Amino acid sequence: MRRPARRLPALAALAAAALAACAGPAPIVDTQTYANATGLFQRVAVAPFYSSPRLSGQPEGLSAGDVADLVSRFATEALQDRGVDVVAPNDLLIGFEGAGLVVPRGDPRALAELASEKFGATSVLLGEVTRYQERQGRAMGTFHPASVAFTLELYAAPQGARIWSARFDETQVSLSGNVMRARQYPGGGTRWLSAAELARWGIDRAIASIPKGLQ
Numbered sequence: 001m002r003r004p005a006r007r008l009p010a011l012a013a014l015a016a017a018a019l020a021a022c023a024g025p026a027p028i029v030d031t032q033t034y035a036n037a038t039g040l041f042q043r044v045a046v047a048p049f050y051s052s053p054r055l056s057g058q059p060e061g062l063s064a065g066d067v068a069d070l071v072s073r074f075a076t077e078a079l080q081d082r083g084v085d086v087v088a089p090n091d092l093l094i095g096f097e098g099a100g101l102v103v104p105r106g107d108p109r110a111l112a113e114l115a116s117e118k119f120g121a122t123s124v125l126l127g128e129v130t131r132y133q134e135r136q137g138r139a140m141g142t143f144h145p146a147s148v149a150f151t152l153e154l155y156a157a158p159q160g161a162r163i164w165s166a167r168f169d170e171t172q173v174s175l176s177g178n179v180m181r182a183r184q185y186p187g188g189g190t191r192w193l194s195a196a197e198l199a200r201w202g203i204d205r206a207i208a209s210i211p212k213g214l215q
Helices: 008-023 064-081 089-098 108-119 195-208
Strands: 030-033 044-046 050-056 123-133 136-138 141-144 147-156 162-171
Touching: 044 064, 044 089, 050 064, 064 089, 064 123, 064 195, 089 108, 108 123, 108 147, 123 162, 123 195, 147 195, 162 195
Parallel strands: 044 123, 050 123
Antiparallel strands: 030 162, 123 147, 136 141, 147 162
């Protein structure tokens, strides 16, 4: 008498797939680690962020520079919330200008060397905001949701080697559009976020994605 074919492997595979589906989508941030290093978080200097020449949608009354400053402040606060010793963008700017220097944001190696020499930084965080579109409407109802995109790059100091990068690109979706994704937002998808709220949430997700081995 033939025994029925064993189906345990197939059932196990289905169970694993079901668990993965319940876990929801991955964080809405793409990250990449370029090199292994430790101790980078002893003191992080956050350079003033750039606003991309292609920056679109900034709210009325805010310049592109204002938007970049706002997002760089979110990054500073996200690092501080994790107990990291941070050199804030404005402190970096004042320190360099006081020495008759310009912050060389376009030259990460020179920036890392100067940040290490003048502030004892062990790494430097650079960022660029490429989209910052405010929602049209209110928290309980909107015609167009907030949409934010930015990139982050972490460089070792004083060497200037790129260690890690992240890209966040998100337009808020509704519960009816994608329930699992919407539930990740602050408020669990029950309200429409402002651009500032979406940007702060994205920064938190990006900073949290930095591998523990780099810290």
